Amino acid sequence: MIKVLIVDDSAVVRQVLSSILSKDPQIKVIATANDPIIAKDKMAQEWPDVIVLDVEMPRMDGITFLKLIMAEHPTPVVICSSLTAQGAETTLQAMAAGAVCYVTKPTLGLKGFLEDSAKEFINTVRTAALAKPKRWVVTGQPAKPSLTSVASAPIAALAQTTEKIIAIGTSTGGTQALEVVLTALPRVSPGILVVQHMPEKFTASFAERLNRLCAVEVREAKEGDRVIPGTVLIAPGGLHMRLSRSGAYYYANVFDGPPVNRHKPSVDVLFKSVAQFAGKNALGIIMTGMGDDGARGLREMHEVGARTVAQDEASCVVFGMPKEAIKLGAVDAELPLTLIADEIIRYTR
Template sequence: MTIKVLICDDSALMRSMLKSVVEAQSDMVVVGLAPDPYVARELIKETNPDVLTLDIEMPKMDGLDFLEKIMRLRPMPVVMISTLTAAGSDATIRALELGAVDFVMKPRATDPDALAASTAEIVDKIRTAYRARVGRPRLATSQGKSAASDTSRLPDLPPRVVSERLICIGASTGGTEAIRRVISQFPAQCPPVLMVQHMPEMFTGSFAKRLDSLCAINVKEAEHGERILPGHAYLAPGHSHLLLAKRGSHWYCELSKADPVNRHRPAVDVLFDSVARLVGPAAVGALLTGMGKDGARGMLAMRKAGSWTVAQNEETCVVYGMPREAVSIGGAVDVAPLPDVASRICRELSRGGAAGRQVGA
């Protein structure tokens, strides 16, 4: 297997640096270097690359505009590499909505240490993109919380369910769109939602705000010590693990800067383990698309504690890694395509049961 990579960046120095990084790998080859989207378009036709790395800010055509055209006319795995992924986190969220598999911050040419640190991330994400399932994205539009999204909103849940149950969700590669598809279907009256998406800290705030503009529930970045309320969703900040805490009869968010788990902080396993300990049968858990195994062990702990759990199926995952691990060790009570995950969660909540109390049930 040799991964054919096309590099599109307006900086000649950055194109050279990225070419050196990619071609140092035994399983990769650079098939073209493009200084702008117009050259990249012709090289895509000539070389048929497996993965495109794409800058955001370029002459002649903005990288986001080019990405939108690519995903509409010739869907392919794209990894965004740009300085704007740090300063313009909104642009990065938009790129993921448009269909980019992932992103990395462009290493500074004047900082050899930064380049060395970025090398492993760049090649790892190119390999992940190569294995990703891509297609034409269904884009959300924002016209306020009363506006319809591209998914059907589910009916409000019974008051007792809203006040006594808890939903937790974990995701990684491809997860920004998967999480949006799920929670945009949740009704305004629903139990609290705790979420972990593998994402650097400068992006989680923008992602939470974007979700808030599209959902009936209120979405925010979690803060340490804040009380968890129905009708609200709390996203783990990119710098800390998110855990569930309980004081008296109330639940609270707890943030921790403990060591990464499964190479991640925040880690899905950390959240799921805390929910298993404190909530058990009153919780439901969903594990969505992502590379690796984070969340699988925690989902199994939730199921053993009596929680109902669902894993996204292979056919609708961008990367079928984390859900596959959960299914393989018996952590998932149910397996569902992405469009059905929200309805199955709400159906289980409405039932009021605690399916999955016994592993293997």
């Protein structure tokens, strides 16, 4: 039984969400609260497995409350707010503070929207219950190629190149994990390509936030961007990203297409292209996330001689994607999150 606490200042939202969740026999709403102060009292009586949390509330905002939860008793939190529709920064702050996932509420037609999205919301809560949040210290401010060609057998990559390629794939918990890794890198680092499962319009703000924190330059990838040392390119939400090569130069191809492994961008799309065009000149890293996206692509990288690394179970929020890659024999080393940046620096040397 998944015990859920709903914290929202809207009586309508509390009522509708309680009704939706009660339809699942494996979910029990143990309490609701109209602000975090009341919620803390309810939690003292019975601690929930998942907290559904609004951002705009009286007496204490949801982001502040989220940080307190993660500092004292890390618990899976689903942010349910209309602020995510107005700008990505609020959502990025929530995820940096430890939220597992988020649901965007519309400003109009709220009740109908929630009822129409009942199945998806239930699945979100069930997914959140599987997460293992960690105590995080927020370091930021307040915070057309085809898929067919990617899926084909890799062609011969350059035997050697002076430019190494780093490919990173992650999902649930990845925004925090990427901050830990990328902020630890020196300005002179290999070109890095990142696929983080994230909706469109969010990745640009995510990249901008990381860019303010990192010595390396971080930006959302555009079609034809050259992959150069000291630069991190993050795949845009809603589009795939793959590596291509022209002579000895590497480029990012950003393109539309059907979801792969239910995701767009897909980690497998990136990893398979890196195996094809960079071969043993690449380092592949698969980090925290649910599902198996990236596992097969990492195996292809491994088979052509690339160095491959998985984040270890103890430091993952969700040990899904790394676990599946390990099961396929695609991983050379399992490392805690805090040592992945060191691995990148070591690989460069």
